[in-house]
Amino acid sequence: MELSDLFWSASLEEMKRGFIEEEDSFICLMCGEITEKGMVYPYEDKFYLAEKYMGVHIERTHLSVFDYLIGMDKKLTGLTDHQKRLLTLFYQGKNDKEIKEELDIGSASTIRHHRFALKEKERQAKTFLTMMELLKEKDENAPTFVPVHKTATMVDERYNITQTEQDQIVKKYFSDGTLTKFPPKEKQRLVILREISKQLKKDDMYEEKELNQILKGIYDDYVLIRRYLIEYGFIDRKSDGSKYWLKK
DNA sequence: ATTAAAACTGGCAAGCTTAG
DNA sequence: CTAAGCTTGCCAGTTTTAAT
Incomplete structure (x- = not known):
């Protein structure tokens, strides 16, 4: 991820x-x-x-x-630079008077006010976050996209796959853990290959024969699968082809 | 122990400044 | 010009500290 x-x-x-x-x-x-x-x-x-x-x-x-x-961007924190400065000082445990002097502001009540305003922001953020969480639970029909593996070589919106879509494809092309047919569409291939790559352990090094053996158990044309796994960026290999491993 | 004074906090309204 | 952000003063409570 x-x-x-x-x-x-x-x-x-x-x-x-x-x-x-x-x-x-x-x-x-x-x-x-x-x-x-x-x-x-x-x-x-x-x-x-x-x-x-x-x-x-x-x-x-x-x-x-x-x-x-x-230190994150304003877009991510929703805080102005000034608010960040204040929060930093609050974090250091300074009181209003100290902050007032440090920032060269006329009145401590200004700081007081910011304390109040930020707490209000906190409450708003909390209710908003909660509502969004509730929304997610409620909205189970909304398509949830299966995250694309980060080593994918070619990624664009064609690869947005919903969970149900993925389930259907898996169901269609697999039976008892073996692949019945290698699908013609790239999107389907992606799902299939991801499914197959799950059979490999991360951090493990595979001898060529070892890998072939595993793939053979899934589909006869293991060479095809092996090639596609590499092409789609699921696995990597030594240049001489002696070792294979799952890309992270 | 009780009380008075001081310090702090939360909140509102209003004016000023500035980016878009 | 408008809206957002910043600053300030004032009031009402609360908590802490000092004085008796």
């Missing part, structure tokens, strides 16, 4: 932490940095487990989630 998708699909709690938990790793929402569970990470004479180290990573490279978020 694209990093920005990951970022925006994160829950409020995940965003606050700045990273999400996957099956065997943690991923930084801001830069995609990964720490793997079970690994031990050294930093300044200490050792950290994956989750703890992610905290170290964020502190080191992003300062804090707050700092990262406040």
Whole structure:
């Protein structure tokens, strides 16, 4: 999944932490940095487990989630530069008087007012977010597009595929996990290839024979499938063709 | 412990400035 | 010119601090 998708699909709690938990790793929402569970990470004479180290990573490279978020574009935060400056000072725990002096503003009540205005904004944001969430649940008929794999070589709107569409295609061309026919349309091919690529484990290296064996179990013309998997950017191979692996 | 004073907070209305 | 954003003053409560 694209990093920005990951970022925006994160829950409020995940965003606050700045990273999400996957099956065997943690991923930084801001830069995609990964720490793997079970690994031990050294930093300044200490050792950290994956989750703890992610905290170290964020502190080191992003300062804090707050700092990262406040640095985002106006379009994304909905905040004016002035509001950002105020929030930063609030975050530092300064009181109205200190802020008034620091920003060289005449009255502390101005700061007070901004505090009020920002809280109002918070309430609005919360109700809006909640409404949008409710809308999503309600609107299950709305087409939800299956995300396109990010290594896809050719991507445009033709590849927007809804879940139901995908299900139909899979149903039509697969029976008992084997492919009955390689479809003629690119869109269908994409779905089929994605389905097939699920049989491969990420991070695994496959010998050519090994891969052929797996593909043969799915479709007789495994060479065709192999070629298309590469062409559509699902897998990659060594230039001599001796090893294959799933693209990330 | 009670009370008075000071400091802080939330909120409203209004005027001023500026980008589009 | 208009709307949005910023600044300010004022009032009403609340909380904290100081004084008795």
